[in-house]
Amino acid sequence: MRFPILATLALIAAAGTAEARNTRLEISFADTLQRGADEGVLDGSVRFFLAGQGHPAVQQALGNGASSRKTNAVGKSDENACQWAALSVLKAFQEQAKQKGANAVVNVVSNYNRVEFRGDGVIECRAGGLMAGVALKGEYATIER
Template identity: 40%
Template sequence: MKKILAIMLVTSAVAMSAQASDTKVMLPIAGAMAANDAQARLGDSVKFYFAGQTTPAIIKTLGSDKVSLKTNAVGKSDEKSCNWVFLSDMISLQKRAVELGANAVVNITNNYNNVENPSATEFECHVGTIMSGVAFKADFVRIGDK
């Protein structure tokens, strides 16, 4: 009986680990900004610049921070769940910028599991069986007019 129970436990553990996938997906930032009414939800009071993008002159650096959110991926395509959590992260960065008195978030860098993956055109999303996650690190600044 103990052997049968042990075999059942091992089989269950193997099955559960097989279901807990973590697939890295790179998706276009432009696509995420076009989805879920992202442009309208973010407005234009805070500007966003991903790593490698040219920014207007930085007047003052106000701090840095990280954001790492997840969303439900059940029954959604990778793109849909990733675009949704991308927007959630961006809203979080925007809120932090406002708290600090910043009018721009610059050097936005993919930072999943604290592994930097800078890109001016793509964001990194990790998709599992039930959750999708996006993580960024960024700097909050005051920029001058263009």
């Protein structure tokens, strides 16, 4: 009778330790966008530009947006899990942009725990043993095609 109880407690402790990991990663924004296009997650109707990245002139600003998503990281590399989380955020941005009549999200920055991070071609992700998460914010806009 003692063994099942001890085994259960050991599993709970191990799970808590695994999720306690909060590794900060910087992942390539361009690679993430390419994966989204290759896998059909992003349909190309909305373009994405990091803050500081050149883009066509904004014809109309349509408001700000922010989103954060987490994904299951079990059995995935940190980078793979982080890309999935980022693509979930970008897909949400894509849908919101379409509703607003925007064809771009510009000035995209990481915003994990409401702390802005502007990387050179990268976005921030946090990976744990069970979950990986990405938070981004940006501005919806119509830009020249």
